Amino acid sequence: MKIQHIEASDYFQVAKLYLEGIATGVATFQTDSPTWEKWDKSHLSYCRLAMIDNEKMPGWAALSPVSSRCVYGGVAEPDIYVSENARRKGIGTHLLSELIKESELRGLWTLQSGIFTENIGSIALHEKCSFRKIGHREKIGKLHGVWKDNIITERRSKIAGV
Numbered sequence: 001m002k003i004q005h006i007e008a009s010d011y012f013q014v015a016k017l018y019l020e021g022i023a024t025g026v027a028t029f030q031t032d033s034p035t036w037e038k039w040d041k042s043h044l045s046y047c048r049l050a051m052i053d054n055e056k057m058p059g060w061a062a063l064s065p066v067s068s069r070c071v072y073g074g075v076a077e078p079d080i081y082v083s084e085n086a087r088r089k090g091i092g093t094h095l096l097s098e099l100i101k102e103s104e105l106r107g108l109w110t111l112q113s114g115i116f117t118e119n120i121g122s123i124a125l126h127e128k129c130s131f132r133k134i135g136h137r138e139k140i141g142k143l144h145g146v147w148k149d150n151i152i153t154e155r156r157s158k159i160a161g162v
Helices: 008-024 036-042 091-105 120-128
Strands: 002-005 048-053 056-065 075-082 110-116 132-143 146-156
Touching: 002 091, 008 036, 008 048, 008 056, 008 075, 048 091, 056 091, 075 091, 091 110, 091 120, 110 120, 110 132, 120 132, 120 146
Parallel strands: 075 110
Antiparallel strands: 002 048, 048 056, 056 075, 110 146, 132 146
């Protein structure tokens, strides 16, 4: 397995994994995968990682800015999606660890995530990669008419922004 930068030509596989995550009902408020153009615009141009195994993509990770305000330029939110048949094999941990390394090389000092309280696997993954729970947002949004709560986690860099 290797990690490579996500390019437009990879987006079919990115979208496929994104749709798998959407189908779980615990990964995102999104209800459909965006076009490449929308996905590209909503994610930072760097820190876009695809895990590749025999030409297939069992997982990907990328960063989105948390705000357009310049004071938050060093803060981003990770997206991590792993294929259902590749979960619990360390792929998410490897991707998030690499995302952290790359984000620090780019000067990002904080990664923060809002994770559905039901998404126990994602919460555990973030904790394993040194994220800490900093809050709980009750009824932050509706998915298919049902209010969802989020656990807010963050990871402060010990390298960037110190």
